[in-house]
Amino acid sequence: MKTIPFLLLLSTVCHAMGQRPEPAPVQTRSILVQGGTVHVGDGRLIMDGVVGFRNGRIDHVGNVATVTATYDTVIDARGMEVYPGLILPDATLGLGEIDQVNATMDEREAGDRTPEVRAIAAYNADSRIIPTVRRNGVLLAQICPRGGIISGTSSIVQLDAWGTSDATVRVDDGVHLVWPDRYDRNGWWAEPGPTVKAEANKREAILSELEDRFLRASAYAQRTHPDPVDVRSEALKGLFTGARTLFVHADEAIAIQEAVLFARRVGVQRMVLVGGYDAWRVGDLLRENKVPVILRRLHSLPLREDDDIDLPYRLPALMKAQGLTFCLGYSGGMERMGSRNLPFVAGTAAAYGLDPEEALRAVTFDAARILGISNDYGSLQEGLSATLFISRGNVLDMRTNDVVMAFIDGRALHLDGIQESLFERYRRHNAGPGH
Amino acid sequence: MVLVLCSLARAQDIAPVNGPQDRDVPVHAFLHATVHVDPTTALADATVIVTGDRITEVGRRVKVPAYAVRYDLTGAHIWPGVVEPFCDLGMKSSMQRSGKEKGAHHWNDAVHATTMAAALYAEDSVRARAFRAQGVGLVVTHLRDGIVQGSGAAVLLADRSPALDVLLPRASANFSLDKGTSKDPYPSSRMGAIALLRQTVLDARWYARQGSEQLRDIDLAALNDLLDLPLVFEAKDRNDVLRIASLCEELGLRPIVKGCGDAYARASEIAATGVPLLLPLDLPAPLDVTDPFEAMEVPLSDLKHWELAPHNAHILRDAGCTFAFTTSGSERPDALWPALRRVVLAGLDTATAMAALTTVPAELFGLDDQVGAIRPGMLADLIISTRHLLDHQDTILETWVAGRRFVQVDRNRPDVHGTFDLNLDARIYRLEVTGMGPTPRATVRNLTGDTARVKASVQLEGQRVGLAFEGRKLGIAGPVRLNGILHRDGAIWDGHGQMPDGRWIAWSALRQVGEAPERVRMGRDERTLDSLYALPPGDIWYPDMAFGSPRPQDTLTAIFRHATVWSNGPDGILRNMDVCVAGGRIKAVGRDLRIATLFPGRHPPLVEEIDATGKHLTCGIIDEHAHIAISGGVNESGEANSAEVRVGDVIDPDAIAIYRSLAGGVTTVQQLHGSANPIGGQSSLIKLRWGRDADGLRIADAPKFIKFALGENVKQSWSTRATRYPRTRMGVEQLMMDAFQQAREVQRSQDAYAALRPKERALTPAPRRDLRLEALAEVLRGERHITCHSYVQSEILMLLRLADSLGFHVNTFTHVLEGYKVAPELRAHGASASTFSDWWAYKFEVYEAIPYNAALMQEAGVNTAINSDDAEMERRLNQEAAKTMKYGGTTREKAWEMVTLGPARMLHLDQRMGSVEVGKDADLVLWTDDPLTIDAHVVMTLVDGVPYFDAERDKELRSAIVAERQRIIGRMLAEQRAGARVRKARVQREGQWHCESLGQRP
16 A cells, blocks of 8 residues: 555646546556545535545545555545535536537527437537536536427536547436526617517417427327337437436526426426526425426526525525525536536535535535436445545635546546646746746 | 788698688687686686687687687686697608618718608698597607608698698707617617717718818708707617717707606706706506516516606606606507696696696797697697596597697587486386497396396487397396487487387486486596505615615715725735725725824714724725626627727616626726727726716726727627628738728828917818727827737737837737737737636637636736626626636735736726725725635625625615515505506516627617
């Protein structure tokens, strides 16, 4: 057994400067992270803790004194923080590279009702954005098609992969339904002003068509050998067996009421609400129907002019007060490159009423539970995947977030990428000759 | 004498007629009416004589010529006809312009100075009838299209030929800030519209001086003539009213502004401009607020406006404003009198109300010798009504226009309402008649005993009536059908009818004695509504929306004790310090400050002690790159060079973003033009003085800035079809080079003119003012600083070289995400850099953007700032600054400077702000924690010593918002219960602007 300072280990993996970091090789040597503050993810905190893992799985979590097995490598993490990998739900990483370069965009299919399109079919594991997100502790993500009413089918990936095969954690985990807007925008966006209620008839027609589609899909699911095969019904049928989750994107109280009642009526087995700005106002309904929530990006403006100016920041505390299960999302404008800030929205949750470990739980343990991957990810427990990272300071605060090592399934990641390489290159260049 | 009057009193039509001409000059005598000769004078039992189209006599002892047509108007009222000062009657068919006008017109298709309403006016009998039904006799109409709309005409609604009905062909000159049907790309924004108006007025004057020698522009020629007319500008809201007032003051013009019914919230500021207003009488209906979730979508600003809108007029009266009413904008043509009644119930006196419909608009358009009152010699525009016009049971019987009679309701029509004894086939039944119109509702029942009641249908035709009902429930074998004649104003009906068995019988109905006929509008409880309308409104808040307050905050005289002070000075971060603010400035910074020393003399002021133990005190955050609080578009994208547009023209002081940013510790922002064109518009520098008007936000004597932009936005790479030059970065360079060359020429000709001796100058016409090039000449002279939107290294270097070659300086590169690659060059030029903490990958030119940019530039000696460009990020700029510690290892002090002293320096405001040092503006933020940690909350934000944000007060404001909402919603529900019509809730979802945002309609 050999104890090495982590910096030494870091330098051994930094051979890919100037390029996209190479995906890390499978774990062959057992590793013990020792002496750090271990954030389990489910709310527990172990001071002076250890996390041991071999063959990609955690085999020990506890206080330093509890270690009995031996490990090939021991990482000295004293004075540091150890976290389970953060999980980014409701994301589009790998589905788009540069917003304004159309050729790089794969997030929105033509048509309004496209449950059949699968995010994993387009997921680009080589996106240059991914390493920058990983760099701040985000190691897993749910990749979702966007737009329309039924956007498509998402998959869950780990963020250090050669391609879609090894990236996939859970394929086709859910179907995304954007609840039809109750309001139509009016005027033009430079004078955004009044929005009027969506024309009642038009909206009723959409909702009734939606209900029809789901009821037919539910019946289709009963066929053992469907002939002809209907790709849209095939995509939806898992919703009625529980194989897939229905992710409904809605923010306003009435829309949430409608969506929950809809899912119940058409026989959807498992629903997750995405957005959920008003979810705390209809807590009873969500609790009764066991609907957890992926909260919209907390770093956003209040939806309504009259709302408390810090209402978006306080949503997690309000959800907690209602006894609701939730995790934190980052979708919206600039969502791909911005999602490296996921830890900081959790930090904001902590600054506005949540205990820091509860805030962490909303980007780890509860995110894994809501996405249905908690048997493998989301917390540091024996038997789970060794997907974790070490930060010099509180990872939820931008000032102290400093990820020095990270592991996915026990594989030690190459963290630095092109941005770090440019930083070093121009720091030297700008210092002038002789430096 | 009579002969002379006749020839005066009859409009002469020179058009030939088919057959003999109607040569008669009728004389009408209106007798025994209450005559309201003007808003303050009513003559009881008086007579009005009308000869031809004129009033010839008015009074109580008037001799009525024997040949007069006599009208006995006992009990009725006569009023001057209403003057509608703002409408587009008769212009509909001219609205379909087909592309650019042919001929020697102005280059911009939103300038229609040659348009004449008098030349376009076409009869619109439906709308004219609707106007007359309200008592309107004269309208000032114009073609509502474009920024310069041409002249409006005063038109009588006398239903004659336009040649006779147009009373004054050039009654007004009309303007707006909306380009209307113009297909020209410029202007695309409100600030562009204002800039176009400003330049066009200057050009018209130049055209009169000398311009006509160089080019022929019939619009500029026409505009010169228009400027002598009453100038009517259309405003979209109260802030527009103030914008128009200050634009006109700058141009030496005196406008009349058509407002929007929300002026009450800036009444004193608007009154101070002296601008007369045309106030719309379209009052918002109560909202459907039954479902509380639905009602959440209605912002308090809408609720408050609903409550205060009827009070607009009397608040403006009290502030000293002159105003006339207009029905323009009203969805329902018959809303005038009900709306005015509400306005009067709300507190406007009747005399002012009536004047605002008659004498005031007449005076505004120089027509007060013709219309607006009942005096001999004036046009016979009259209203005859049953009661006072503001009585809700009043009926307008007739409208007279230019001596022509338009019957609205037949004065002799019998009133059939009431309870009657119906004598039918030797039995008596009870008949009850209610409702309005030619088919009132009626029921028939037996006189005694049973409660059976059947519906009856009634048909009225003049003096004749038809009545039918099913008789079975009343003991008759089947249907009964009756025909009859009305007598005694409907009190007696009689005639013949046919019974179910086919027998013809005689019948009669007699109204019960003592039964007063009353017209009741169904389903409305008028008395309850009246008492609701008369309730006082809540306070006006500043601004009149959520988080506004009724009274301004006081300037603090205070000492913050034991704070950790982030001085941004040589001493860095100091613990346990006291900071004293007084008179809007930082008075002292030190340990254990003593009031007696700070304020010597016998009467020291009351000094508030604020315990800041454990808290951090910093200067306010300065956002070098913001687009908040801008109205009508952040981009004037219509031209590649729009240096003449001024963001300062369109400050929106009612933007909630101001308050939210204050709550994030921001005190100063540069409101930048967007980045849609290489040479954008002039910036505005404001402090976030929440609650003040636009002028109150401006930083006095602020340095001048202009936005430039490079790269993908300006070459419109988002479009595959755009043809605007430039399409490449190469074109950007040449476009700028060319613009500066032109600016040099402008400078030379102005210098030459200025150098003339006074005698020569008197003989030489002044050169044309070109506001676009003058702004660039200011850059060349070093009087205006450039903030240039930029991304990649090549374009940054291009502009640096261009600047060096032309001898100007680039003050700031903003965004500058590849600044880290050219940091030494930036430093060498002395340019500052204002960048994002971690944005990238949203377009190709930011694919090499790195979050280490700020740290690298600062390390290389470039004055660096972190900016927001985003209303959401703006309220977390402290966190964005903290990211420079994570990305690049900046120190705390240096990180903090990036959102305070750094931007202050690049805005040339560092003498006044950017640090906590004695003598600087008291723009201070008290934080619960180190502001660079995510846990830090703002306790208080001071601007000039005024606590515009205070976390404790914010809690009170939240409660106040809830209370105010509940109160107003209660009123709405009460009105709904009393039968008022409600409208669907409307939703406000704010759009966010970035510099990419194009000010174009989709």
